[in-house]
Amino acid sequence: MDLSRWLTEAVAANAAWAKTFGPFEPHPSLAVDDERFAAAFASFAERLTDNYPFFHPRYAGQMLKPPHPAAVAGYVTAMLINPNNHALDGGPATAAMEREVVQQLATMFGYETHLGHLTTSGTIANLEALFVARELHPGKGVAYSTEAHYTHGRMCRVLGVDGHAVPVDDRGRMDLGALEELLRGGKIGTVVLTAGTTGLGAIEPIHEASALRERYGVRIHVDAAYGGFFTLLAGDLGIPTEPWQAIAQADSIVVDPHKHGLQPYGCGAVLFGDPSVGRFYVHDSPYTYFTSDELHLGEISLECSRAGAAAAGLWLTFQLLPPTREGLGQVLAAGRRAALRWAELIEASGRLRLYQPPELDIVGYFAGDSLSEIDAVSARILQEGMTDQEDPVFLSTLRVGGERFSARHPGIAADADGARILRSVLMKPESETYVEHLHERVEELAG
Numbered sequence: 019m020d021l022s023r024w025l026t027e028a029v030a031a032n033a034a035w036a037k038t039f040g041p042f043e044p045h046p047s048l049a050v051d052d053e054r055f056a057a058a059f060a061s062f063a064e065r066l067t068d069n070y071p072f073f074h075p076r077y078a079g080q081m082l083k084p085p086h087p088a089a090v091a092g093y094v095t096a097m098l099i100n101p102n103n104h105a106l107d108g109g110p111a112t113a114a115m116e117r118e119v120v121q122q123l124a125t126m127f128g129y130e131t132h133l134g135h136l137t138t139s140g141t142i143a144n145l146e147a148l149f150v151a152r153e154l155h156p157g158k159g160v161a162y163s164t165e166a167h168y169t170h171g172r173m174c175r176v177l178g179v180d181g182h183a184v185p186v187d188d189r190g191r192m193d194l195g196a197l198e199e200l201l202r203g204g205k206i207g208t209v210v211l212t213a214g215t216t217g218l219g220a221i222e223p224i225h226e227a228s229a230l231r232e233r234y235g236v237r238i239h240v241d242a243a244y245g246g247f248f249t250l251l252a253g254d255l256g257i258p259t260e261p262w263q264a265i266a267q268a269d270s271i272v273v274d275p276h277k278h279g280l281q282p283y284g285c286g287a288v289l290f291g292d293p294s295v296g297r298f299y300v301h302d303s304p305y306t307y308f309t310s311d312e313l314h315l316g317e318i319s320l321e322c323s324r325a326g327a328a329a330a331g332l333w334l335t336f337q338l339l340p341p342t343r344e345g346l347g348q349v350l351a352a353g354r355r356a357a358l359r360w361a362e363l364i365e366a367s368g369r370l371r372l373y374q375p376p377e378l379d380i381v382g383y384f385a386g387d388s389l390s391e392i393d394a395v396s397a398r399i400l401q402e403g404m405t406d407q408e409d410p411v412f413l414s415t416l417r418v419g420g421e422r423f424s425a426r427h428p429g430i431a432a433d434a435d436g437a438r439i440l441r442s443v444l445m446k447p448e449s450e451t452y453v454e455h456l457h458e459r460v461e462e463l464a465g
C-alpha cells in the first residue's frame with residue numbers, strides 16, 4: 019500500500035466529516051503559515067535522522083521496528099479526531115473498535131470469557147494484572163522468575179507486595195521445583211510466568227505450573243508482552259504446543275501489540291479470564307458519563323486518558339492481517355525461520371557460538387573462550403558493527419551471569435562473574451532473506 023496516498027485520504031476523510039458540522043472561524047492564535055512551518059519542519063526532520071535504522075534488516079538489535087503502514091494510516095486518521103478511550107463519551111467509534119480487537123486477542127489465547135482493554139504499555143498492563151491479584155490475595159506475595167521482565171519487581175514495590183524471584187533452569191525458564199518450594203511456605207498468592215522472556219525468548223512451563231495452581235491455590239498470570247502472538251504458531255517451526263494451550267487457563271494475560279502486533283508505541287493489552295474482577299476498579303469519577311449504563315473502558319482501567327487512535331490502528335491492522343496463523347502468524351513465522359537459520363549458521367561457524375537454541379525469534383551468540391574475552395568481543399562487535407560506514411549492522415548485548423553461562427558452556431573459562439553476549443531480535447519478516455548477510459558481517463567482525 020502507498021502510505022502517502024492514504025495519509026492524504028486520512029486528511030480528506032477527516033475534512034469531509036468535519037464539514038458536516040458547518041463552517042466556523044479558525045482562531046488566529048493557532049495560525050502558522052507554510053513558510054514558517056517549512057523551516058521548523060526541515061530542522062525537525064534533520065533532528066530525526068539521529069536514529070538507528072529500525073526498519074532495515076541490518077538492524078538486528080532490540081525489539082524495535084516501525085508500525086505497519088495500515089497501523090499508521092489508522093492511527094493518524096483517528097488522531098485527527100483525537101478520541102480518548104477512557105470513556106464512551108471520549109469516542110464511541112474507537113471504544114467499539116477497542117472492544118472488538120480485545121475480543122480478537124482473547125479468542126487468540128483461547129479465552130471463552132474475558133474482561134480486558136488496551137493499555138499504554140505492557141508495564142501498565144502487568145501492573146493492572148498484579149493489582150487485581152493483590153486485591154484477590156491480600157497480604158500475599160508474587161513469584162516471578164529471575165528472567166522475568168524487570169518491571170515486575172518494580173510494580174510489586176509500587177503495589178506494596180513482596181516480589182520473589184525464582185531461579186531458572188539452564189535454558190532460562192522458571193525452575194518449577196524451586197517455585198514449589200516457595201509455594202509450600204504459603205506466602206505466595208500469584209505466580210507470573212513469561213511466555214517469551216525479553217532477554218532470550220524462553221517460554222516458561224505454563225502447562226506444568228497449572229498443577230501447582232490447584233495444589234496451592236495461587237493465581238497464574240502470563241506475561242506474554244513480547245511473545246504472545248507466537249501462540250499463532252504453536253506446534254509449528256519447533257514451537258511447542260502445550261505452554262500456549264495452557265494460557266487459556268491462566269487468570270490473566272498481558273500482550274503488547276506494540277511489539278509483535280505491528281503497532282506504534284502506546285499499545286499494550288491486559289485480559290482477565292473472569293470478567294467479575296471489574297469490581298476492583300470501581301471508582302467515583304465526578305465527571306459525567308452520559309451515554310452508557312454498562313461498564314465502559316474507563317471503569318475497568320487504572321489509566322485515565324488513553325489514545326483512541328491506538329485502538330484504531332490495531333483495528334485497521336487486524337482487518338488486513340488478523341491475529342490468525344494465516345494472517346499475522348505469517349509475519350512472525352518469517353522471523354522465526356530467520357532465527358532458526360541463523361542458529362544453524364552459527365553452529366556451523368568457526369568463530370561464533372550459539373548461547374542457547376532460540377525458542378522464538380531472539381538469537382543469543384558470542385565469540386571467545388573466556389568470560390572476560392567474550393565480554394570484550396561482544397562490546398567491540400556491537401560498536402564496530404554500528405559505526406561501520408560501508409556495511410553497518412546493529413546488534414544488542416545481553417549481560418548474563420557466570421553461573422548461567424557455565425551451565426550452558428562448561429568449557430568456557432569462568433574468569434569473571436558474568437559477560438555480555440550478543441543478542442539479536444529478528445522481528446522483521448525481511449530478516450528471513452537478509453540473515454545470511456547478517457551472519458557474514460558478524461563473522462567478519464568477530465575475526
Ligand SMILES: *Cc1c(COP(=O)(O)O)cnc(C)c1O
Binds near residue numbers: 138
Ligand atoms: C517488553 C516487555 C514488558 C514491558 O512492556 P512495555 O510495553 O515495554 O512496558 C513486560 N514483559 C515482557 C516479557 C516484555 O518483553
